Amino acid sequence: MNCLSFSELCCLFCCPPCPGRIAAKLAFLPPEPTYSLLPDPEAPPSARPRGAGRPGGPGEGRWKLQLSERAEFQYSQRELDTTDVFLTRSSRGNQVCCMYIRCAPNARYTVLFSHGNAVDLGQMSSFYLGLGSRINCNIFSYDYSGYGASSGKPSEKNLYADIDTAWHALRTRYGISPESVILYGQSIGTVPTVDLASRYECAAVILHSALTSGMRVAFPDTSKTYCFDAFPNIEKVSRIPSPVLIIHGTEDEVIDFSHGLALYERCPSAVEPLWVEGAGHNDIELYSQYLERLRRFIGQELGQHA
Numbered sequence: 001m002n003c004l005s006f007s008e009l010c011c012l013f014c015c016p017p018c019p020g021r022i023a024a025k026l027a028f029l030p031p032e033p034t035y036s037l038l039p040d041p042e043a044p045p046s047a048r049p050r051g052a053g054r055p056g057g058p059g060e061g062r063w064k065l066q067l068s069e070r071a072e073f074q075y076s077q078r079e080l081d082t083t084d085v086f087l088t089r090s091s092r093g094n095q096v097c098c099m100y101i102r103c104a105p106n107a108r109y110t111v112l113f114s115h116g117n118a119v120d121l122g123q124m125s126s127f128y129l130g131l132g133s134r135i136n137c138n139i140f141s142y143d144y145s146g147y148g149a150s151s152g153k154p155s156e157k158n159l160y161a162d163i164d165t166a167w168h169a170l171r172t173r174y175g176i177s178p179e180s181v182i183l184y185g186q187s188i189g190t191v192p193t194v195d196l197a198s199r200y201e202c203a204a205v206i207l208h209s210a211l212t213s214g215m216r217v218a219f220p221d222t223s224k225t226y227c228f229d230a231f232p233n234i235e236k237v238s239r240i241p242s243p244v245l246i247i248h249g250t251e252d253e254v255i256d257f258s259h260g261l262a263l264y265e266r267c268p269s270a271v272e273p274l275w276v277e278g279a280g281h282n283d284i285e286l287y288s289q290y291l292e293r294l295r296r297f298i299g300q301e302l303g304q305h306a
Contacts, residue, residue, distance in 0.1 A: 028117065028154035028188075030147040034071040035122030037063040037085060037097070037149050063087070065099070071122035075129055083125065087149070088169050090161040094145040094152030097121060098169055101139045103132025109203055109298060111182045112170060113141040114163060114189030116209075116282075120148035127285070135294050137182065140174075142166040144192075156191070156230050163192035167200065178202045182298065183242075185210065187255065187281065191231045198239040204302055205244045206294070207237075209252060209281055212259045220256060237267045244270045245297050247290070249279030271301060 040062035065085045067073050073080065084100040099121050111132070115124050121143050128139040144162050145152035152158060170176050181202045185193025190210035197205045214230035215222045225232050237244070244267050248260025257275070264273050274293040276284050284290050 028144075028146070030144075030154060031118050031120055031123070032070075033068075033122065033148050034120055035065055035067045035125075035148060037087070038066050040064045065122075065125075067122050067125065071125065073122075074126040079129055080125075085121075086169075086173075088165055090145070090158070090165040092145075092152070092158055092161040094158060094162070095150060096142055096145070096162050096165045097149040098140065098142045098166055099125070099128075100170075100174065101125070101128050101132060101141075103129060103138050104136045107132075107136055107138045109180055109182050109302075110138045110140055110170065110174075110176050111135075111184050111206075112163075112166060113139055114183075114185040114191075114193045115141060116187035116189055122148065134291055135298055137298065140166065140170045159188075159192040160195050163196050167196055182206065184208065187211075188231075190233060194233045194236050194240070197242060197244075198236040201241050203242065204297070205240055205242050206247065206297075207244060207260075207263065208247045208284065209249065209255055210246065210259060210263055211255045212262050216259065217255060220258075234262060234266055237263050240267060240269055242269060243297075243302065245293070246270055246273040247276070247284060247293070248273070249276045249281065249284050251278055252281045254281040271297065 041064070063085050065080060065083055067080070082102060086098055087095045088098060090096050113124075113128065121141060124141065128141060132139040142162060142165070143150040144154050145158040146154040150162070170181065171178070178201060182204045183193045183197050183202055184206040185191070186208040187210075190207045193205065193207065194210070210233060211217050211231060212234040213222075213225055213232045215225070216234070225235050246260055246264045246267070248257055250257050260273070260275070264270050274289060276287050276289060279287055
């Protein structure tokens, strides 16, 4: 999420605006891609991607992940080689790049992770490997339209279509049932996560530095949801049937702590939240209570909810 000047805000909201325009102004900062997809040289000819070398082209077949230095990958080639990457098409016609990392051989759960802004799968790959191994879960993630190797342009509607595509790919390609999936959204990633979780039941939902709505980020005194608001998490979170863990830093400088509190109060299926004293928007993972809370939630509490 990026800050707007007063003049930009005036221009944005005086039209009246459409949700897509609010979303584009407030949220999307796709980075220069930090990875590329190459045809798997070890795949038999029948399994090689058509349109090889063109991630925006047909996605059938087997790909290899090639990371740039900017991805800052912290593991060995062996871990990279065990990472599945593939392209699948969304209902809105965009190619969505997906990644599946087998972090834990006997994992009970797979985390469907919707990442934050200004990063892509290449930059997140090291974090996913570390997180999955520490919480004993496999990790499945995807890039939003216009991010990484995913085609199209980022928009609110595309966010919802992108996660739908990822959800169905996880279930059909790997045969993973909904009761074995934990939906995890971070920052802007909480928007597609809340939307999907309000429509499908799963093992659990984790909302990390979540926003209530686009208008409430731009105008903190906003107390109602307008028809032109974007990202209305506050209106959907009450419809989530699965257990919800909300995590927020008390000193979040991008999405104020009050957003986490408001979502917790509105969500009837919320469990004990994690308020990280002194944490900002991008450093919660550095606090020891972050992993401690995730392990307790996944390893102990989910069994009680089952």
